[in-house]
Amino acid sequence: MSAPSLAARGSLAQQTTELLQELIRNAAVNDGTPDSGHEYLQVRTLQRFFAGSGLEGVTVEPHPGRASLIVRIEGTDPTAPSLALVGHTDVVPVEPAGWSRDPFAGDIVDGVLWGRGAIDMLNLTAAYAVVTRAIATGSAGRFRPRGDLIFAAVADEENGSRFGVGWLTENRLDLIDADYVLTESGGAPAGSRPSIGVMVGEKGGAGRLLRVTGAPGHGSAPWGSRNAAVIAAEAVTRLARHRGPTVITPQWRAYAQALDLDADTRAALTDPDRFYDGLPHLGGLDGFAHASTHTTISPTIVRAGEKANVIPGAATVQLDIRILPGVTREDVEGLIREALGDLMEQIEIEGDWFGESTASPIDTPLFDALGSAVRRAYPSAELLPMLGVGGTDGRFYRRRGIPAYGFGVLSERWDYGTFRRLFHGNDERIDLDSIALTVNALDHAVRAFHADTGAAARVGARAEAAV
Ligand SMILES: [Zn+2]
Numbered sequence: 001m002s003a004p005s006l007a008a009r010g011s012l013a014q015q016t017t018e019l020l021q022e023l024i025r026n027a028a029v030n031d032g033t034p035d036s037g038h039e040y041l042q043v044r045t046l047q048r049f050f051a052g053s054g055l056e057g058v059t060v061e062p063h064p065g066r067a068s069l070i071v072r073i074e075g076t077d078p079t080a081p082s083l084a085l086v087g088h089t090d091v092v093p094v095e096p097a098g099w100s101r102d103p104f105a106g107d108i109v110d111g112v113l114w115g116r117g118a119i120d121m122l123n124l125t126a127a128y129a130v131v132t133r134a135i136a137t138g139s140a141g142r143f144r145p146r147g148d149l150i151f152a153a154v155a156d157e158e159n160g161s162r163f164g165v166g167w168l169t170e171n172r173l174d175l176i177d178a179d180y181v182l183t184e185s186g187g188a189p190a191g192s193r194p195s196i197g198v199m200v201g202e203k204g205g206a207g208r209l210l211r212v213t214g215a216p217g218h219g220s221a222p223w224g225s226r227n228a229a230v231i232a233a234e235a236v237t238r239l240a241r242h243r244g245p246t247v248i249t250p251q252w253r254a255y256a257q258a259l260d261l262d263a264d265t266r267a268a269l270t271d272p273d274r275f276y277d278g279l280p281h282l283g284g285l286d287g288f289a290h291a292s293t294h295t296t297i298s299p300t301i302v303r304a305g306e307k308a309n310v311i312p313g314a315a316t317v318q319l320d321i322r323i324l325p326g327v328t329r330e331d332v333e334g335l336i337r338e339a340l341g342d343l344m345e346q347i348e349i350e351g352d353w354f355g356e357s358t359a360s361p362i363d364t365p366l367f368d369a370l371g372s373a374v375r376r377a378y379p380s381a382e383l384l385p386m387l388g389v390g391g392t393d394g395r396f397y398r399r400r401g402i403p404a405y406g407f408g409v410l411s412e413r414w415d416y417g418t419f420r421r422l423f424h425g426n427d428e429r430i431d432l433d434s435i436a437l438t439v440n441a442l443d444h445a446v447r448a449f450h451a452d453t454g455a456a457a458r459v460g461a462r463a464e465a466a467v
Contacts, residue, residue, distance in 0.1 A: 181404035204356045394406060
């Protein structure tokens, strides 16, 4: 290559910023169709980034264009635990009219980098690549990890990971398997201490389809008709208004404790009977608070009718359902029936897909390493274990009993409400301070984790010598 490689210059933060800009500009938009995504562009960019580092990497491409890249640094001790940094490279589509800037230009304005993927999660994927390269080349201090360090840049997270971690788990587990995993997302400060959010688990999913049966007729005479579109609309309204049971999970209780709230609001938000009284006091956090304490049902795709003058006899409503820990298939069905009431006479529930909620323990050496990394930026900070309300690739690992955390460190200008609003939203962006905080924390955490077993062994030896 003629141009000097990106990684040859600049601090970890600078490298991450420049790599993030390139990844945003590749516009790897996953619209849910197999031929979208184009993650091979991200793989090319990352291969260029790793050029000259001595790291080769393996590329898989289960469908044309849907490529993932996996890079491995072998540890010095084959018995030491391995760590995988798993970053997806696809992004969700944009509605350009809602953006103040070109979502795929990667502009930096007043210390803020704009673009689709800036927080979900090209920022982390770029930081993982930079940390991996720096460790391989010794550019940020010589260090050989005791266990293997794996960097996986994976496709298709935004549509269920069929061409990414899902495929790799089934077909090439050898490439991405590890004893511990870091992935999206985390790092938003909560409260004044502050507490720094770490995703230790996530809700499960149980999408369903409602099939509505009415009776076709002429559009000119609606009175007395059984219009499936009207029944579907009523079903959507009832689902949206329904209040299912409020469950105060341990994670939500801890989160409410960490926020700077008055005592009464906090008491309401941790009491299933008074929860909705507290909700209006939460500002931009209300949606997260609600989703953290409820099995939620979002009607997302509604279809009815084919001709303007024909009353539709059939309609369908797709439901995005996210379940709390412990919720069963039967609970999901019961919740839908309860919300729809007598409408159920004209509606059938289809589908039985069910993915349980997952959570990782926090008494692990990796969680400790994350804590020490965060305290370099925020000396009095505590980690706040959170339950994610969406899905990430972490679930593929947690289901196999492997601890997976969503980790990052954001600057003080962030709160979780803002973070969630920009996730998949308009004007997605990140400040350069947060990029620097995150990549430096990751670099520290990886080194602390991979040195830890050695340190523990040394402490043990010393204790023995003292006896
Ligand atoms: Zn994501």
